[in-house]
Amino acid sequence: MEYYQIAERFVSINGEGIFAGQLAVFVRFKGCNLHCSYCDTLWANQKDCGTEELTREEIADYIKSTGIHHVTLTGGEPLLQNNIIQLIESLLEVSNVKIEIETNGSIDLLPIKQRFNERVTLTMDYKLPSSRMEQYMKIENLSSLQKEDVVKFVVSTIADLEHAKQVIYQNRLLEKTNVYISPVYGKIQLEDIVEWMKMNQLNKATLQMQLHKIIWGSEAKGV
Numbered sequence: 663m664e665y666y667q668i669a670e671r672f673v674s675i676n677g678e679g680i681f682a683g684q685l686a687v688f689v690r691f692k693g694c695n696l697h698c699s700y701c702d703t704l705w706a707n708q709k710d711c712g713t714e715e716l717t718r719e720e721i722a723d724y725i726k727s728t729g730i731h732h733v734t735l736t737g738g739e740p741l742l743q744n745n746i747i748q749l750i751e752s753l754l755e756v757s758n759v760k761i762e763i764e765t766n767g768s769i770d771l772l773p774i775k776q777r778f779n780e781r782v783t784l785t786m787d788y789k790l791p792s793s794r795m796e797q798y799m800k801i802e803n804l805s806s807l808q809k810e811d812v813v814k815f816v817v818s819t820i821a822d823l824e825h826a827k828q829v830i831y832q833n834r835l836l837e838k839t840n841v842y843i844s845p846v847y848g849k850i851q852l853e854d855i856v857e858w859m860k861m862n863q864l865n866k867a868t869l870q871m872q873l874h875k876i877i878w879g880s881e882a883k884g885v
């Protein structure tokens with residue numbers, strides 16, 4: 663039997679993305695191939711991170727038991743998990759469920775986009791220079807994102823914003839998908855981001871703070 667390594671699972675409001683503010687059930691997988699400078703869940707990437715090992719059926723039963731229709735798969739890096747496609751298929755059998763996948767931009771998204779319809783959406787981070795992970799970005803992924811998906815730029819500095827602007831315009835992202843700009847928590851003045859958006863007339867991009875950190879603080883787990 664196949665098991666998935668789950669670092670935590672919980673119900674909360676989604677603090678990020680298109681469904682921010684709505685209830686969601688979160689499944690956080692263990693392990694990541696990147697090591698972003700600002701990562702707020704590095705604990706889930708450690709070898710000794712405690713996990714529950716659950717089968718597809720157990721994860722689907724958990725989701726059913728919550729009565730919540732939005733599922734967020736996150737991590738760690740969810741798309742690194744063995745048999746992730748089969749898990750998504752099982753979760754889609756739960757009625758009314760929609761799945762959002764938070765992914766780090768380094769893994770090919772085409773197999774997911776080709777296999778599933780809009781019940782599965784992707785939020786892909788484009789890792790900017792201050793993450794120190796930009797070299798791992800798969801630029802082709804930016805062509806796979808559709809109108810139901812999100813590309814997110816998590817920014818620490820004005821230099822990150824300037825870099826994001828180049829990626830946005832070079833890849834015509836505002837025409838193809840949803841563009842979100844999110845501050846690394848506590849690292850950059852929010853006013854500066856707004857001023858920068860105004861100065862660049864960045865129509866259609868959305869500034870978003872992580873709602874769960876505003877509600878529960880930056881260190882809380884399971885929220």
Ligand SMILES: C[S@@+](CC[C@H](N)C(=O)[O-])C[C@H]1O[C@@H](n2cnc3c(N)ncnc32)[C@H](O)[C@@H]1O
Pocket residue numbers: 694700701702703736737738739740764765766767786787814816844845846847872
């Ligand atoms: C922990 S990651 C897990 C999913 C995947 N590995 C990724 O990077 O997208 C979930 C989201 O949290 C964001 N994030 C992590 N640390 C953050 C921080 N300190 N401030 C703001 N966003 C952060 C990531 O950029 C990503 O969009």
Ligand SMILES: Nc1nc2[nH]cc(C(=O)O)c2c(=O)[nH]1
Pocket residue numbers: 674675676677678703734736737764874885
């Ligand atoms: N409330 C809440 N919303 C979230 N949206 C994306 C999250 C993540 O860690 O990927 C997250 C999270 O950790 N908590």
Ligand code: SF4
Pocket residue numbers: 694695696697698701702703704707737738739766
């Ligand atoms: S890719 Fe995601 S989980 Fe991995 S280190 Fe970066 S923010 Fe953390």
Ligand SMILES: [Mg+2]
Pocket residue numbers: 702703
């Ligand atoms: Mg988080």
